[in-house]
Amino acid sequence: MRGLKKKRRIQIVMVAAAALVLSTGLIGYAMRDGINFFRAPSQILAEPPAPTETFRIGGLVEQGSLVRGQGETVRFSVTDGGASIPVVFTGVLPDLFAENEGMVGTGRYVxxxxxxTEILAKHDETYMPKEVKDALEEQGVYRHYEGEEGT
Structure with a gap:
């Protein structure tokens, strides 16, 4: 009887360990495409990512770089003050998208x-995504607004 209880406990521990490994594997598999790393233009030029890697880029839309093409195709450059990356987007831009304003885009560097594939713009006059603000502060370009958190 005592040996049977010990054997049963070992079986339960083994099944629990297998379930934990399986669930961890399934979570990792599900998240593989959902994780997009953020990069500033300076980081992209320093270490260009693979053309198959999807990531986020952020910064300010460079003044004078916005060119609307035929249809819904738009070209512009995004800068962090240290480097500038050309961007092409086909789709409808957010209403608040403009030159010299903060933006975050998701896509590939080819x-x-x-x-x-997606462009996000700021939603009010003082908002800027944290990643963009940090990258611009690092370059010495970003200025804090009065009443902004963290000032």
């Missing part, structure tokens, strides 16, 4: 051009 042949020196960031091909965006």
């Amino acid at each position: 042949d020196g051009v960031f091909e965006a």
Whole structure:
């Protein structure tokens, strides 16, 4: 009887360990495409990512770089003050998207051009995504607004 209880406990521990390994594997598999790393233009030029890697880029839309093409295709450059990356996007831009304003885009860096699949713009006059603000502060470009948190 005593040996049977010990054997049963070992079986339960083994099944629990297998379930834990399986659930960890399934979570990792599900998240493999959902994790997008953020990069500033300076980081992209210093270490260009693979053309198959999807990531986020952020910074300010460079003044004078916004060019609307035929249809819904838009070209512009995004800068962090230290470097500038050309961006091409096909789709409808957010209403608040403008030159000299903060933006974050998701996409891939192919042949020196960031091909965006999604563009996000700031939502009020003082908002800027944390990643963009940190990258711009690092370059010495960002200025704090009065009443902004963290000032």
